Amino acid sequence: MSKDKYFIIDFDSTFTKVEALDELGELSLEGDPEKESVLQQVKELTDSAMAGQSSFAEGLRKRLDLLKAHQKHLPQLINVLQDKVSQSVRRNKEFLKEYSDQIFIVSSGFKEFITPIVTQYGIKEENIYANTFRLDDNGNIIGFDEENVLSLDKGKIKLLEQLALTGDVYVIGDGYTDYEIKEAGLANKFYAFTENVSRDSVIAKAEHIAPSLDEFLYQNKLPMAISYPKNRISVLLLENIHPKAVEMFRNEGYQVETIPGALSEEELCEKIQNVSILGIRSKTHVTRKVLEHANRLMSVGAFCIGTNQIDLDACLEAGVTVFNAPYSNTRSVVEMAIGEIIMLSRGIVDKSSKMHVGNWDKSAAGSFEVRDKKLGIVGYGNIGAQLSVLAEAMGMVVYYYDVVEKLQLGNARKCDTLRELLEKADFVSLHVDGRPENKNIFGAQEFAAMKDGAIFLNLSRGHVVEIEALVESLKSGKLRGAAVDVFPHEPATNNEPFVSELRGLPNVILTPHIGGSTSEAQVNIANFVPNRIMDYINSGNTYQSVNFPNIQLPELKNAHRLIHIHENVPGVLADINNVLAKNQVNILGQYLKTNEHVGYVITDVNKKYDKQLVNDMRGVAHTIKFRMLY
């Protein structure tokens, strides 16, 4: 017969996110001018006791003296604590109920507030070990029951000795006194619980870390509320992705690492090991080789619009979803283009440079309004179309050329060929995407086809334009000016120099790929992309993925969701359904979408299933990835 298992769980900062006495102070010291400094002293006493640096009993006495609390504060405190139960504890109520005979709350806090909270989660009242308050006749809290071993130094050890549990004892807590139980030989394992606080002195001693209760349950093969502990999902964010994204992923419970610049293929091959979610911007290349080094990758987030830097097919074949932010920086690029069109038309960059060295050059020569001038937009996608609207609002006449049929906005006129557009436009602005076929679509011929004295802008991708041809056209005077934001080679970080033949040419605005670099755009992107990825991880939704078949799924309720990604060859769906039939699984809903390379099948099944089902699903021929959600 297997030995019994006992779980000793701490209360403050473990079962709940907070230290209850700090919260009590918030209530009892309300209106006290010294409140902040007293609370600080209370906090320091708590931290010092929890880190094992001072006498616990002495600290507790001092804290209660400082708090000047009254029993009337207790119902309010319980209300506050109710909302502060740790997320993973909240999630795993079923485990706490199912194992209630074996779960003990052992705390140096007070039963008066612990009992009403933990019993709501199925903890048995007789399994709660904690201190009790001493009150005076007026209900003031003046101390604690000094007979209780938990009020003493090494109190938890003394209590465990009294309990004399026979079986495996697991301790889960954030404090040094929790660790001491294991040190005294009274527990088999101590798990430092770091979901709410992480204490260095405790971590240093702990053999096991539990960033959540899920992780503890996962490691010990106990029933969990979710299919996989979120803290096992590691996120790598490159290229200065906005901190909002870091916050969003951390709030979800993921482990996040950030790196300011882009990584080379070689560096990324090394860093990608064990990464589940990779976040990049326009500079990092996610190649087939990188994917071959990825062992846990589920999703790549392009925290920008362009995805040409990612091998989308290789991702698809590896079952890796790719998401981007298709609209978040659109307006920023357009505003920059508008500003540059006007600046170039008036020769302002050169005039400003001259002023900085003391030259006053007041003249109207070569300076024009943009009103009534013809703007040719190449690539009438989201950016091109938005530029069209704003340019018309300034009185420009808009022409556009796109390789696919597009909705004509306002009075914009469609050109059937690029050449037609080039021959008409006074300004040509490039807004095509960075697909490989667009390499060097602008070269000597295209510049030659433009009007004499035209102005050229490229805020799309660097490889789209032959720089030498552009330089020639500017030097020869064919072009009157240019604005270039993107380059065939861009520095990976701000520490690398920028080298280009375009440097030093008159009436040329050079910018370091900042079309989308505004606060608004970066915050929008940092909100958008993590939500798409987390939705995919939590529910299987691939809506708006740039490489996967898009499925928008209903919310998962009282069901298991089987997520199967396979090569798109005939017969796989039939095989999946045979497996389900063989395992007598009741299908509640099934969703399938395929594209050229993969099939994506989601099957919601009723709760009862056998482990064999998981093995059989993984064994279906042509399976790329299989996972299960509940």
Ligand SMILES: NC(=O)C1=CN([C@@H]2O[C@H](COP(=O)(O)OP(=O)(O)OC[C@H]3O[C@@H](n4cnc5c(N)ncnc54)[C@H](O)[C@@H]3O)[C@@H](O)[C@H]2O)C=CC1
């Ligand atoms: N400078 C910067 O910081 C930024 C640059 N970008 C670049 O701008 C590009 C465009 O962005 P969106 O408008 O949002 O993309 P989009 O996909 O909505 O539009 C691109 C359009 O270009 C068209 N197109 C592609 N190749 C073409 C060609 N050879 N000739 C004519 N039309 C062609 C497509 O059919 C599509 O309509 C992105 O792919 C990205 O590379 C995007 C954001 C910021």
Ligand SMILES: O=C(O)C(=O)COP(=O)(O)O
């Ligand atoms: O959104 C895009 O495609 C961009 O080019 C912007 O790239 P970035 O995020 O500034 O590296």
